[in-house]
Amino acid sequence: MKIYFSVVFSLLTLTAWSQQDSAAKNLPFKNATYQRHMTIATVSLGFIDFYRQYYSVPKGFEKNNTSGYSLVYGKLEYGLSNTVSLAATFGYDAFTYNFSQLYTGYNGIIKRNQTDHLRAFSGGVTAFYHLGRVIQSKRLDPFIGIGVSLNNIRHSAYPQGDSTMIKSEHKTTPYLKAGARYYISSKFSLFGDAGYDQQSIFSIGASCRLFSKEGTK
Numbered sequence: 001m002k003i004y005f006s007v008v009f010s011l012l013t014l015t016a017w018s019q020q021d022s023a024a025k026n027l028p029f030k031n032a033t034y035q036r037h038m039t040i041a042t043v044s045l046g047f048i049d050f051y052r053q054y055y056s057v058p059k060g061f062e063k064n065n066t067s068g069y070s071l072v073y074g075k076l077e078y079g080l081s082n083t084v085s086l087a088a089t090f091g092y093d094a095f096t097y098n099f100s101q102l103y104t105g106y107n108g109i110i111k112r113n114q115t116d117h118l119r120a121f122s123g124g125v126t127a128f129y130h131l132g133r134v135i136q137s138k139r140l141d142p143f144i145g146i147g148v149s150l151n152n153i154r155h156s157a158y159p160q161g162d163s164t165m166i167k168s169e170h171k172t173t174p175y176l177k178a179g180a181r182y183y184i185s186s187k188f189s190l191f192g193d194a195g196y197d198q199q200s201i202f203s204i205g206a207s208c209r210l211f212s213k214e215g216t217k
Helices: 002-025
Strands: 039-049 061-068 071-079 084-105 108-130 139-158 163-183 189-196 200-211
Touching: 039 084, 039 189, 061 108, 071 200, 084 139, 108 163, 139 189
Parallel strands: none
Antiparallel strands: 039 071, 039 200, 061 084, 071 084, 084 108, 108 139, 139 163, 163 189, 189 200
């Protein structure tokens, strides 16, 4: 839970600081949107978690509540051209799934509470096409992305048959999302995207422009 609050606090602090910095110095708005040779770091939180939504238990078990962290994304992106960028993407998902194992006793059904700690790490490569020439805006950087992710998923007590087991699996999943950045200063922007990567439906966060070889406009 500390990781979750740290990320949220960092995003809020980053937004407030960048707004204050821009207003105080009254800087001209330069390099507001995407350009080639830019390096951008992004951190975001994912919502409508695929693994939580589709967690199922076999016959002989009963589903209970779920608790844990929000899915955290990280992305490091480099501009190959004025319209195309390539990014290394990362994700971490962790939550606790509670369920009951059902037994038949002399006095009826007996429930034995069980807990499965799920941890999912993902890493992949994604190509983004930036739509700044089509949707022209001084502060907006819309994009679509397609790529692939390798997911490592580990269960501490996965319900299987009439018992539980430690289970690890590796899945390769496609990445197909659309989103945008809205620049609140020449370096910092708010980030959001939505689509499919078998982890979350949408995410929101913040981006920071680290380097740009193009200079200012």
